[in-house]
Amino acid sequence: MITRESLMPLETYARERGSFRARVIEHKKSRSVALGAHLTLLFEDELTIRYQVQEMLRIERIFEAEGIQHELDAYNPLVPDGANWKATLLIEYPDADERRRELARLKGVEDRVWVRVEGCAPVHAIADEDLERENEEKTSSVHFLRFELDEAMRRRLREGAALAIGVDHPAYRAAQDPVAPAVRAALAKDLK
Secondary structure (H helix, E strand, C coil): CCCHHHCCCHHHHHHHHHHHHHHHHHHHHCCEEEECCCEEEEECCHHHHHHHHHHHHHHHCCCCHHHHHHHHHHHHHHCCCCCEEEEEEEECCCCHHHHHHHHHHCCCHHHHEEEEECCCCCEECEECCCCCCECCCCECCEEEEEEECCHHHHHHHHCCCCEEEEEEECCEEEEECCCCHHHHHHHHCCCC
């Protein structure tokens, strides 16, 4: 949980932003999973979300207690709680026409992303709990996912079990099986 006390005041953040940003970018390297050429999962944690809050406060020039609390209330649900992982799913197609076509074909893809701990059944994502990001014509290029892991899965990961992550949508299938050791280690640290 991010608190007001864990945030830097705007003046301090302005001074520290470059080094803090570099730290977060490095941190995200072991929290990012590419699924094929067009889908990326960024697994969030307290540091990545605190960075997003700091950036919002800076961009919006929010310094009043009420405004800061509003941002904390919006972003804290994106921090995993020790029994789950939370991730931002990015669907990336550089060409605008191709992106429009593919987002129409990929309706429902956010519900077809999964994680699988070695020796356990796959767990599909719970997507977009905050608001619907899909309409009758297309899906959004950004989704927020939650993966709930039971105690046996968490224990196996802490003991070193392999981790696979993938997507099994009819129009898009890809997986990392297993994920890189650095990613598995970073995600295992998130679990209680």
